[in-house]
Amino acid sequence: MYQCESQITIFGRNPMIETVLGRLEPMEHFTHKIAAESAPVPELLKQSDVVIWNLEGETPPSEIRTMCKEGAVLVYCAWHEEIDHFSSPDLEAADEFWELPLNGERVRISLARIMERIKLRYDLYMTQTYLDTAIDSIPDMLWFKSLKGTHVKVNKAFCTVVGKTREDVTGRDHCYIWGVSPDDLENGEASCRESEDAVIKALHTLQFTEAVKCSRGLRQLRTYKTPILDRDGKTVLGTVGIGHDVTDLVNMSAEMEILLQSMPYAILLWNNCGKIINANMKFEEYFHTDRQSVIGHDYNEWTAHAFEERHSINSEGYVEAKVRIEDGSGKMLEIHESSIYDVFHNVAGKLCIFRDVTVERDLERQIRHSSNTDFLTGLYNRRCFYQYIHNNRGDKTVSLMYIDLDRFKEVNDTRGHKVGDAVLMCTAKILIDFFPDDFVARLGGDEFLMVRLGECSISQLEQEAEQLIKKIRDDFFGKEEVGRLSASIGIAQSADPEMEIDLLLQRSDQALYQAKNEGKSCYRVYQEN
Numbered sequence: 001m002y003q004c005e006s007q008i009t010i011f012g013r014n015p016m017i018e019t020v021l022g023r024l025e026p027m028e029h030f031t032h033k034i035a036a037e038s039a040p041v042p043e044l045l046k047q048s049d050v051v052i053w054n055l056e057g058e059t060p061p062s063e064i065r066t067m068c069k070e071g072a073v074l075v076y077c078a079w080h081e082e083i084d085h086f087s088s089p090d091l092e093a094a095d096e097f098w099e100l101p102l103n104g105e106r107v108r109i110s111l112a113r114i115m116e117r118i119k120l121r122y123d124l125y126m127t128q129t130y131l132d133t134a135i136d137s138i139p140d141m142l143w144f145k146s147l148k149g150t151h152v153k154v155n156k157a158f159c160t161v162v163g164k165t166r167e168d169v170t171g172r173d174h175c176y177i178w179g180v181s182p183d184d185l186e187n188g189e190a191s192c193r194e195s196e197d198a199v200i201k202a203l204h205t206l207q208f209t210e211a212v213k214c215s216r217g218l219r220q221l222r223t224y225k226t227p228i229l230d231r232d233g234k235t236v237l238g239t240v241g242i243g244h245d246v247t248d249l250v251n252m253s254a255e256m257e258i259l260l261q262s263m264p265y266a267i268l269l270w271n272n273c274g275k276i277i278n279a280n281m282k283f284e285e286y287f288h289t290d291r292q293s294v295i296g297h298d299y300n301e302w303t304a305h306a307f308e309e310r311h312s313i314n315s316e317g318y319v320e321a322k323v324r325i326e327d328g329s330g331k332m333l334e335i336h337e338s339s340i341y342d343v344f345h346n347v348a349g350k351l352c353i354f355r356d357v358t359v360e361r362d363l364e365r366q367i368r369h370s371s372n373t374d375f376l377t378g379l380y381n382r383r384c385f386y387q388y389i390h391n392n393r394g395d396k397t398v399s400l401m402y403i404d405l406d407r408f409k410e411v412n413d414t415r416g417h418k419v420g421d422a423v424l425m426c427t428a429k430i431l432i433d434f435f436p437d438d439f440v441a442r443l444g445g446d447e448f449l450m451v452r453l454g455e456c457s458i459s460q461l462e463q464e465a466e467q468l469i470k471k472i473r474d475d476f477f478g479k480e481e482v483g484r485l486s487a488s489i490g491i492a493q494s495a496d497p498e499m500e501i502d503l504l505l506q507r508s509d510q511a512l513y514q515a516k517n518e519g520k521s522c523y524r525v526y527q528e529n
Contacts, residue, residue: 002029002126006118009044010036012054012077020108023418027119040067048072050114052098060086061093071121073114077102105417138262141221141243144228147200149173149193152238161219161245178212199225200236205338210243219245222259233316266333266354269340270299272347286331286354287323299350307333320357332358376421377428380441385449386501388439392453395497399461401450402490402508403431403468406520408446411485423476423485430475434468449505458493458525465489465523473521486521488512493526 006026010017013036021034035044040059045051045067053064054077061076068074076094083097091097096110135142135155142155154169162169162177169177174192195208205226212219225241244259257278260267266283270276276299279291287306294302307321314320314334323330336353372384380388389398405427412420424446431440431448439451452461469487476485490512494504511526518524 002122003031004029004122005031005033006049006115007044007047008032008034008050008052009041009048010034010052010054011040011045012052012056013038014054014102016102016104017052017054017107020104020111024108024111024115027115029122030115030119042067045069049118051075053077061090062087065093073118075110075114134264138242138264140259140262141245142241143243144238144240145196146238147236149196151177158243161243180212195223195225196239199227199239203227203229203234203236205336221245263353265356268294268299268352268354269349270352271349274299276302277349283354286333286356288325299352314357320361331356332361374442377425377442379428379431379448380439382441382443385439385441385443385451388451389501393497393501396453397455397493397495398501398504399452399456399493400491400504400508401461401465401468402492402505402512403448403450404488404490404512404516405446405472406486406488406516407484426475427472427487430468430471434464434471449508456493458491461491461493462523462525465491469521469523488515488520489523490515491523491525 008021010021018034018036021032024032026032035048037044040055045064046069048069049071050073051064051068052075053059053061061074064076065074073095074093075096075098077098077100079100083091083099096114098107098110131153135153136157138155139157141158141161143151143158144153146152150171150173151169152171154166156166159166159169164177175181192210195206195210199206205224208223208225210221210223212221221243223241223243225239227236228238228240229235230237260269260278260280263280264282266286267280268276268283269278276294276297279294281291284291306324308324308330311319311321319335320332321335322332333354334357336355338351338353339347340349340351342348372380372387374381405423408420408423411423424442427446427448428440428442431450435450435452439453441449441451443449469489472485472487490508490510492504492508492511507526511524515522515524
């Protein structure tokens with residue numbers, strides 16, 4: 001939704017930093033504007049989001065910080081001995097210190113992390129803006145309260161009803177906001193606290209009818225209160241409430257219609273016979289259908305056609321299902337069903353709230369993928385290797401091929417990281433094609449690992465290693481930039497389920513070291529002395 005341009009300025013010309021910045025991919029929603037100056041430029045300092053200070057002289061970080069704009073990231077380049085002699089104010093003034101001489105890869109990683117922090121900070125600001133905009137667009141009163149009973153955040157409608165500003169309300173309790181005495185049993189804190197405690201105990205949304213005193217006299221509110229849970233899904237951090245003033249409404253159907261249309265979720269109502277009687281506009285958006293087309297239909301029959309067959313239960317115990325849309329674009333919805341009771345406490349029907357969790361689930365999948373794979377090659381990483389062994393090893397024989405590229409550092413140093421990255425990605429593709437049924441990981445740098453679980457002879461591993469070495473050598477042979485590249489392989493195997501995987505990994509590494517020492521572009525099998 002938003003688009004930002006970050007001004008990055010290097011004070012002190014350094015071709016390496018400029019080159020790294022030039023290759024740095026902007027984060028989503030961001031672009032870079034890069035400048036390099038040989039001397040301080042006060043106006044540019046005040047405009048820069050990231051300041052990289054690489055000028056020799058006596059200007060300490062604390063003095064530079066006073067010249068930067070608020071919130072700017074200050075990176076100070078200095079020798080190790082110089083940094084050690086900085087005072088506490090100078091150490092606190094800079095966000096990062098880069099020790100001289102600078103290392104290109106460290107600079108690249110640091111810059112990437114700096115941009116991630118800037119984006120995270122802006123995302124937080126935008127999330128806050130989205131929340132404020134969303135709650136202020138709700139015509140009903142809305143508030144967030146801490147467990148102590150103080151109001152953390154309220155919307156404009158809340159301020160209008162109580163006749164106070166948002167600043168005056170924030171951090172205040174029920175009695176101050178509504179102008180009642182704490183001893184007032186019907187309208188004081190005790191009355192409000194009773195409903196809050198019920199919600200916290202139930203751990204789900206509850207509905208109340210509450211009378212409160214305000215500047216316009218006694219008002220009748222229909223309130224919906226929900227606990228705010230921590231990440232464990234159990235610890236209550238506070239509550240959120242929606243209060244609808246029903247004092248002047250002529251009938252309850254008008255109240256229900258207003259509430260349904262103001263909610264940010266898809267809502268469906270059906271009576272005690274199972275017939276759908278109402279739905280809101282958000283329902284039409286989620287299910288790509290006119291709500292009038294479903295009213296009067298049996299809820300269970302409609303559900304069977306509205307969702308794909310595969311359902312799941314999330315960590316909070318709610319059913320999740322994907323809306324059935326012909327083009328596959330249906331949302332993943334979390335389904336909440338609650339009974340509706342009449343004045344005699346008989347079930348009059350049910351209310352179903354459909355919450356869109358598509359983005360949440362996509363993010364969870366992305367996080368799981370990112371934590372288990374190498375960002376460059378797409379292969380599994382070292383962390384995933386240990387998890388794979390833990391989950392799948394059992395009593396199976398474990399065979400390892402530790403693969404290392406010969407003369408890769410020479411290519412990386414002479415041809416640059418771009419060529420080096422291309423070599424690593426090409427090697428990864430070769431390994432995936434060569435071992436389609438095995439686990440393949442990048443352990444770091446130019447080191448790769450093939451893992452095979454189950455019976456497999458050493459002779460078969462030797463044959464495959466020889467073929468793989470030839471495949472890698474042939475693929476890179478004749479290419480001007482990487483023509484001398486080859487691979488060395490260390491092989492280790494164990495049928496002992498009690499052997500630590502780190503020990504077996506060490507053995508394959510030792511075999512690899514032997515192959516390297518004996519001329520490279522070959523394999524060796526670990527042999528106990």
